[in-house]
Amino acid sequence: MVEPVVLSRQEQKERTRQAILVAALELSGESGFAQLSLRQVARRAGIVPTAFYRHFTSMDDVGLALVEQCFQTLRAMIRDAQRDPETFADIIDASAEILVRVVKQNKTHFGFVARERASGSDSVRQAIQRELELFISELAVVLARLPHIEDWSSEDVRMAAGLFVRNMVYRAEQVVHAPDGRADVEEDIKRKARREMRLIVLGFEKWRS
Structure with missing residues (x-):
């Protein structure tokens, strides 16, 4: 028994x-x-x-806890990227792969952020904005190790991180709304994400703080 x-x-x-x-x-x-x-x-x-x-204490309190949970998933995604030994050899391809995989595994969390950052209550929208700013700061620490960036000002490194995060958020929302079982749609999202990130990176060498 x-x-x-x-x-x-x-x-x-x-x-x-x-x-x-x-x-x-x-x-x-x-x-x-x-x-x-x-x-x-x-x-x-x-x-x-x-x-x-x-x-x-209230439903707003629940909303803030959900925002925190959602961004824990995003931070785990960044940690996964840093642990990948090939990430810095080909950070763009690795980022696109990890983005699609993690969003697929956590569609409800990413869907919550996508919905509520535009139309949620004031407290939830503000919490999402704070978390996005914190996420940009954490990504900036990672980017600062890359070639051509080590001499940039901290403001410019954050600017580059912001470009990546806005791209990631947009593409993550596309993954959330993609039909299940459509590998072709996922591959197209990854392809576009890679192209956009490459365009951002192409400017690194020429940029002067």
């Missing part, structure tokens, strides 16, 4: 918190996060509304 798994109080609390986040993420894909009510999310998560307040 298999003994039932007994969770600690902390494990139960974290499981319920994750259930709330998953419910909010799923429901936001159906009607937009700003339209969600606490009761809808509690019902989908399988809890009573009063239990919601043991984990979050």
Whole structure:
């Protein structure tokens, strides 16, 4: 006979918190996060509304937690790129491959960012903007090691990182909306992303801070 798994109080609390986040993420894909009510999310998560307040103070609090989760995925993508021994030998091809693979694996998270950065509540949109700026800063640290950039000002390195991030966000949104099973569409997105990134990199050698 298999003994039932007994969770600690902390494990139960974290499981319920994750259930709330998953419910909010799923429901936001159906009607937009700003339209969600606490009761809808509690019902989908399988809890009573009063239990919601043991984990979050408001729906805005849930939105901020979802933004944080989404950008943890983006940071993991950058860490994957840095761990890849071939990344700096061919950073553009590696970036395009990693971008499409990670977005496909996390479509709900990237879809949330794509929707809410333009039409979400003020607090969620501002949180996404802050995270994008932080993401640009982290990417700038990586780019600063590349040839032709080591003598640039920090402002110019951030500018280059911003160009890459805007390209990545745009192409990530295309992956989110791409039909499942369409390898040809994914390859076209990667091809366009590579071309655009190469165009950015071509300017590195000639640019003077």
